[in-house]
Amino acid sequence: MAVVVKDLVKIYTLGSVEVQALRGLNMTVEKGEMVSLIGPSGSGKTTLLNIIGGLDRASAGYVKVFETEVTKLSPAELVEFRRTTVGHVFQTMNLIPTLTAAENVELPMVALGVPKAERRKRIEELIDVVGLRDRMGHKPGELSGGEQQRVALAAALTNDPPLILADEPTGELDTVNARIVVDYLSKVNRELGKTIIMVTHDPAVARAADRILRIQDGVIKTDVAPVGAEVAGPAVYAEMLKGRIAEIDAQLAKLDEDFRGGRMTGDEYVERQTRLKQTRSVLQEELHRLGVVH
Ligand SMILES: Nc1ncnc2c1ncn2[C@@H]1O[C@H](COP(=O)(O)OP(=O)(O)OP(=O)(O)O)[C@@H](O)[C@H]1O
Numbered sequence: 001m002a003v004v005v006k007d008l009v010k011i012y013t014l015g016s017v018e019v020q021a022l023r024g025l026n027m028t029v030e031k032g033e034m035v036s037l038i039g040p041s042g043s044g045k046t047t048l049l050n051i052i053g054g055l056d057r058a059s060a061g062y063v064k065v066f067e068t069e070v071t072k073l074s075p076a077e078l079v080e081f082r083r084t085t086v087g088h089v090f091q092t093m094n095l096i097p098t099l100t101a102a103e104n105v106e107l108p109m110v111a112l113g114v115p116k117a118e119r120r121k122r123i124e125e126l127i128d129v130v131g132l133r134d135r136m137g138h139k140p141g142e143l144s145g146g147e148q149q150r151v152a153l154a155a156a157l158t159n160d161p162p163l164i165l166a167d168e169p170t171g172e173l174d175t176v177n178a179r180i181v182v183d184y185l186s187k188v189n190r191e192l193g194k195t196i197i198m199v200t201h202d203p204a205v206a207r208a209a210d211r212i213l214r215i216q217d218g219v220i221k222t223d224v225a226p227v228g229a230e231v232a233g234p235a236v237y238a239e240m241l242k243g244r245i246a247e248i249d250a251q252l253a254k255l256d257e258d259f260r261g262g263r264m265t266g267d268e269y270v271e272r273q274t275r276l277k278q279t280r281s282v283l284q285e286e287l288h289r290l291g292v293v294h
């Protein structure tokens with residue numbers, strides 16, 4: 001197993017308020033697997049990813065990543081774990097705007113004291129992996145959003161970590177660029193054998209994985225293979241989509257209620273309603289694609 005999570009609990013305390021973000025979550029990911037993590041906003045996806053990646057600490061429970069029991073590590077050991085075992089890709093590209101694509105990929109290696117000649121060689125390899133050889137000298141502002149995320153992926157791979165954690169890596173991209181970035185993540189999974197856990201709101205993106213885990217209220221609610229991967233897949237997947245649509249309908253109703261009750265501004269109402277409706281139509285489209293009329 002690449003990742004084993006048992007009875008994971010995370011409680012955030014803000015003054016006198018306690019938020020239980022994870023409520024006894026269990027999951028496993030096999031070596032070389034690519035898994036999508038989906039679920040409503042606030043369900044605990046980022047919290048889970050941050051604990052697996054050693055960026056945050058669990059309140060209770062057990063997390064093992066390859067041979068390391070992450071939940072037992074001291075702060076110093078966590079730093080080492082993050083450096084050697086995990087590559088992170090975030091929603092907003094964390095590239096340095098004044099550095100070129102090649103320099104952004106080089107940076108983590110400079111920090112680790114990798115010799116110059118070796119750095120050069122590694123940059124070339126990684127820039128090739130993400131198909132950006134002719135963009136090496138471009139700064140982030142001179143690259144498309146999708147290209148920037150591919151540079152971020154290359155930078156996450158510099159230390160050759162066996163596990164890649166991606167938190168909505170396509171969140172700010174249009175459909176076409178999202179597709180391209182996901183194709184590169186799949187390629188890194190298949191060709192470099194990296195284990196990947198990817199959080200996404202987009203069902204089309206989620207389907208690129210071997211398995212889709214749906215998290216709700218801090219626990220895993222469903223675990224399905226995407227369409228085509230298995231005979232039972234489509235029906236379960238359609239059920240999951242229907243469940244998500246029902247959830248959005250409930251959120252829309254609640255939104256109407258809140259607006260009528262004067263609990264939000266008109267702008268806020270329109271913005272949130274538009275977002276929910278967009279997500280709903282993507283899910284609906286996906287259902288139609290499966291031949292399910294809802
Ligand atoms: N640093 C924090 N302090 C207090 N509460 C937090 C903190 N981070 C997250 N939370 C709370 O924990 C819960 C889970 O948050 P999390 O960020 O994991 O959700 P998410 O599934 O990633 O949501 P989204 O899809 O919006 O990114 C939420 O209720 C959130 O408000």
Ligand SMILES: [Mg+2]
Nearest residue numbers: 045046047167
């Ligand atoms: Mg999140």
